[in-house]
Amino acid sequence: MPWTKVLVEKSAPDFDDPAGRGTRQLSYGEAIREALDQALARDPRVYVMGQGVDDPSGTFGSTLDLHRKHGRRRVFDTPLSENALTGMAVGSALAGMRPVYVHNRPDFLLMAMDQIANHAAKWSYMFGGRSHVPLVIRTVTGRGWGSAAQHSQALQGLFLHVPGLKIAMPATAYDAKGLLLCAIADGNPVLFLEHRWLYKHQSHVPEEPYRIPFGKALVRRAGGHVTIVAVSQMVIAALAAADELSRAGISAEVIDPRTLCPLDTAAILGSLRKTGRLVVCDTGWKTGGVTAELAALAAEKGFAFLKRPVRRVACPDVPTPAGCTLEEAFYPGPADIVAAVKEVMA
Amino acid sequence: MRSSLLKDLLFRMKRVRGVELAIEAEYPNDEMKTPVHLCIGQEAVPVGVCAGLRRDDYVLSNHRGHGHYLAKGGDLKAMVAELYCRETGCSRAHGGSMHLIDTAAGLLGSSAIVGGGIPLAVGAALASQRLGQKRVAVTFFGDAGAEEGAFFESLNCARLWKLPVVFVCENNLYSVCSHIDARQHTREVFRRARAFDIPAARADGTDVLDVLRKASAAISRARRGRGPSLLECRAYRWRGHIGPGDPGAELYRKPGERARWLKRCPIRLLERRLLAAGALSARELREMEARAAGEIAEAFRYARASPLPGPETLGRHLFFAEPAA
Numbered sequence: 001m002p003w004t005k006v007l008v009e010k011s012a013p014d015f016d017d018p019a020g021r022g023t024r025q026l027s028y029g030e031a032i033r034e035a036l037d038q039a040l041a042r043d044p045r046v047y048v049m050g051q052g053v054d055d056p057s058g059t060f061g062s063t064l065d066l067h068r069k070h071g072r073r074r075v076f077d078t079p080l081s082e083n084a085l086t087g088m089a090v091g092s093a094l095a096g097m098r099p100v101y102v103h104n105r106p107d108f109l110l111m112a113m114d115q116i117a118n119h120a121a122k123w124s125y126m127f128g129g130r131s132h133v134p135l136v137i138r139t140v141t142g143r144g145w146g147s148a149a150q151h152s153q154a155l156q157g158l159f160l161h162v163p164g165l166k167i168a169m170p171a172t173a174y175d176a177k178g179l180l181l182c183a184i185a186d187g188n189p190v191l192f193l194e195h196r197w198l199y200k201h202q203s204h205v206p207e208e209p210y211r212i213p214f215g216k217a218l219v220r221r222a223g224g225h226v227t228i229v230a231v232s233q234m235v236i237a238a239l240a241a242a243d244e245l246s247r248a249g250i251s252a253e254v255i256d257p258r259t260l261c262p263l264d265t266a267a268i269l270g271s272l273r274k275t276g277r278l279v280v281c282d283t284g285w286k287t288g289g290v291t292a293e294l295a296a297l298a299a300e301k302g303f304a305f306l307k308r309p310v311r312r313v314a315c316p317d318v319p320t321p322a323g324c325t326l327e328e329a330f331y332p333g334p335a336d337i338v339a340a341v342k343e344v345m346a
Numbered sequence: 347m348r349s350s351l352l353k354d355l356l357f358r359m360k361r362v363r364g365v366e367l368a369i370e371a372e373y374p375n376d377e378m379k380t381p382v383h384l385c386i387g388q389e390a391v392p393v394g395v396c397a398g399l400r401r402d403d404y405v406l407s408n409h410r411g412h413g414h415y416l417a418k419g420g421d422l423k424a425m426v427a428e429l430y431c432r433e434t435g436c437s438r439a440h441g442g443s444m445h446l447i448d449t450a451a452g453l454l455g456s457s458a459i460v461g462g463g464i465p466l467a468v469g470a471a472l473a474s475q476r477l478g479q480k481r482v483a484v485t486f487f488g489d490a491g492a493e494e495g496a497f498f499e500s501l502n503c504a505r506l507w508k509l510p511v512v513f514v515c516e517n518n519l520y521s522v523c524s525h526i527d528a529r530q531h532t533r534e535v536f537r538r539a540r541a542f543d544i545p546a547a548r549a550d551g552t553d554v555l556d557v558l559r560k561a562s563a564a565i566s567r568a569r570r571g572r573g574p575s576l577l578e579c580r581a582y583r584w585r586g587h588i589g590p591g592d593p594g595a596e597l598y599r600k601p602g603e604r605a606r607w608l609k610r611c612p613i614r615l616l617e618r619r620l621l622a623a624g625a626l627s628a629r630e631l632r633e634m635e636a637r638a639a640g641e642i643a644e645a646f647r648y649a650r651a652s653p654l655p656g657p658e659t660l661g662r663h664l665f666f667a668e669p670a671a
Binding site: 078132188 | 436438441447457466471476500502
């Protein structure tokens with residue numbers, strides 16, 4: 001099979017420290033594009049579709065000119081029919097292909113909820129494993145510049161509730177490439193949730209294809225006083241918060257789960273056992289979301305380690321406002337994480 | 347048409363009818379703990395369409411899928427075992443009556459979300475086209491399926507990319523107990539294809555030969571790379587939406603409607619034709635019926651003798667596990 005020879009990452013890389021790993025730097029978007037390019041070259045079953053994947057901006061650069069290299073039968077523009085096209089991707093997967101369906105924004109996935117939740121997520125289980133759906137749905141969460149209520153949602157909490165969906169949320173260019181190659185090689189539906197603000201970030205990205213296995217969290221920064229679990233763009237905020245906290249003499253450990261399903265519960269509980277204090281951070285809403293799930297994990301399986309109640313840093317339970325002053329108030333950032341940590345340290 | 351083919355069509359319809367009647371008879375014993383949607387009266391549609399397909403062609407079915415599954419060549423024993431919630435069921439008791447699958451026979455699965463299977467067939471057709479396989483995909487859906495957005499989106503995509511898919515609408519006039527006149531401006535579903543520049547036809551869904559003829563034209567067109575077609579087949583659901591019988595029929599059916607349709611039994615129609623033409627003897631007919639009954643009895647025996655899955659299997663098959671490289 002085309003994927004058996006792709007290197008699977010064994011050790012945990014530190015994207016902040018490229019020493020000894022070469023110096024080739026790519027942006028988040030370029031890393032995603034390289035993963036797609038390599039997957040298309042390696043596996044004739046792979047195709048990439050989505051509104052505007054072949055347009056001059058190429059989905060923020062992540063699909064730029066791939067149609068020129070691999071042809072329009074394998075990289076193609078689509079009608080605005082999110083539900084049927086998700087179903088079409090699922091059907092093509094049942095018939096032997098490996099589709100990657102690209103959306104500019106997760107908000108549009110709500111148009112396809114029937115095919116995502118009723119079909120893709122259930123096909124393997126509902127048919128007793130007689131069939132399965134190798135499908136990747138990519139989408140880029142927006143933020144800022146008045147994107148407002150329908151162009152900025154971070155819906156991972158909603159999807160996390162549905163059994164049968166894998167969810168990857170890369171925070172770095174290195175992870176974006178390795179997790180995307182893993183997602184395409186996986187035999188299951190994977191929601192690959194990117195963040196627009198991460199597109200400007202660069203990190204070391206090896207040229208050869210490599211897969212980052214799902215369900216392996218990474219300690220982004222080691223520390224002993226408090227555990228901060230953060231996903232996607234909140235990883236960047238958590239690292240900034242950890243810097244500031246260190247100046248106040250607080251040593252924070254930052255853990256990036258990288259995938260929400262499967263979730264590396266051992267890594268989170270292991271760190272909590274060491275620190276006894278937990279702050280969980282997400283780019284989505286607070287109620288019934290990722291931070292609620294992480295807090296429940298600590299309450300159920302890590303209660304004995306907790307010296308203080310868990311604190312959550314997430315978006316307030318209102319739609320995203322457009323106005324810049326309201327946006328500023330809506331989004332949590334490093335200052336909120338610092339404040340939450342100081343509460344659990346008190 | 348050759349008389350062997352005609353007799354085969356008759357046998358296939360009798361077999362589907364026989365299975366449905368056996369389910370209906372056994373259902374009150376409460377061993378089949380799954381909602382069943384019987385296709386009695388509509389047998390000519392799946393049998394006629396699937397007679398025009400190759401084994402490696404694809405079918406996506408819906409909640410009323412027993413006929414589609416059997417007509418496409420799905421394993422009868424595995425289907426009955428699924429209805430009996432057995433480990434040997436086609437979906438290992440994870441699916442039930444509404445989720446039948448036999449990938450070896452090209453039956454890729456059945457969705458119980460109305461209209462949900464339509465885009466899946468478009469996708470199977472895309473795979474066939476892009477992988478250069480010449481396989482045709484068929485999706486069966488009802489008149490209510492043609493009310494869903496997925497239907498219209500799928501027609502557009504299939505035509506845009508000239509995909510080898512045949513949309514088969516089984517128009518049985520009812521969605522649960524709601525008559526089509528309460529749901530659609532026109533009963534003529536097939537005319538909607540014109541807006542998408544897709545060729546369409548209407549077949550008499552009680553005449554298996556009419557269905558086969560028109561389906562074959564659509565299938566052949568798809569196989570030759572000339573794109574999708576829509577075939578509307580008019581038939582009548584003799585039973586209620588769900589389960590045996592038709593409770594409350596007099597409250598929702600139009601007066602005299604059912605009696606008129608019962609005169610157009612697809613099986614009797616073909617049987618009478620064959621007997622009149624001397625293409626079928628009374629002895630052959632008896633043998634055919636005995637053969638179907640034997641297969642059905644054997645399948646029910648097999649299902650009842652099969653083990654029920656234990657609670658330890660509850661968490662299995664949520665995810666496909668890639669074999670270790």
